[in-house]
Amino acid sequence: MTLTTEPDTEGLEIEADTTVGGYEATQRKRWPRYLAHAILIIAVFVFVSPFVWAFFTSLKPESEIFATIYQIIPSEPTAENYVQVWNEQPLDRWVMNSLIISTGIVFFTVLLDTLAGYALAKGRFRGRGITLTLVIGTLVIPPQVVLVPLFLEMNWLGWGNTYWAIMILFIANPFGTFMMRQFFMTIPDSLLDAARIDGCNTFEIYTRIMLPMAKPALASLTVFTFIFAWGAFLWPLIIVNDGAMFPLQVGIALLTGPYTSNWGQLLAAAIMAAVPVLTAYLLAQQTFMEGIALSGGGKGQ
Secondary structure, X not given: OOOOOOOOHHHXXXXXXXXXXXXXXXXXXXXXXXXXXXXXXXXXXXXXXXXXXXXXXXXXXXXXXXXXOOOOOOOOOOOHHHHHHHHHOOHHHHHHXXXXXXXXXXXXXXXXXXHHHHHHHHOOOOOHHHHHHHHHHHHHOOHHHHHHHHHHHHHHHOOOOOHHHHHXXXXXXXXXHHHHHHXXXXXXXXXXXXXXXXXXXHHHHHXXXXXXXXXXXXXXXXXXXXXXXXXXXXXXXXXXXXXXXXXXXXXXXXXXXXXXEOHHHHHHHHHHHHHHHHHHHHHOXXXXXXXXXXXXXXXXX
């Protein structure tokens, strides 16, 4: 009696078909990712290339900027433009003004926005919904609408050519209030109830529990506010007419003349103005991204 065994080719064919089908499905799933990466690479090139061009052009002598405009990397780089703009212009005073203004705006914005966000997220008071609607509604009002009334008000108060006049327009940002409110909504209410049982009042809950847990959101709000305050131009240009009180952005604008401009010094000053913003973002990059991810909002349980 002889037993013969035939190979099971049907199972192999099914497995091969499954493997090929799975490979094709995987490839189809990867195409959106490849497309997204390609779009991001193109976007990075579009946004970074002007900064790279400005940096290398600032290292060229003034006589070679337009003579070698298509040669991005200078043949003989020099820091002459940086030295001249620092020595010939009150750049140190402008930088100090911008630091004072930006620091003040960041401090008051973080303080007021966290208090308002905490009240709107965890407070129980009549009219909370209407107040939140009004806060969100102010986001659609352009700041240019209030420039003239605010200018008259600042002059009436005698605040012209002061740091307070520049900062008053930017503190208590409604975007920051909404952002902190969304983050505080993710903190469970049971945690606050436990703190009240331990004897904490509302302000102690805010300082001892809410703020320490909100470090990622605070980092995001700080970076957002600092970038916005550092780049402020229109309102300081309107409210300040004393050259010693100009922030850096307004001072850089004065380097352009009616008929000609020193483009080397202008680009050098612009590069120096961008360094603090890039530094602030790089130092807080990790917590900044965490704050963005965690500020999506949700009902605390």
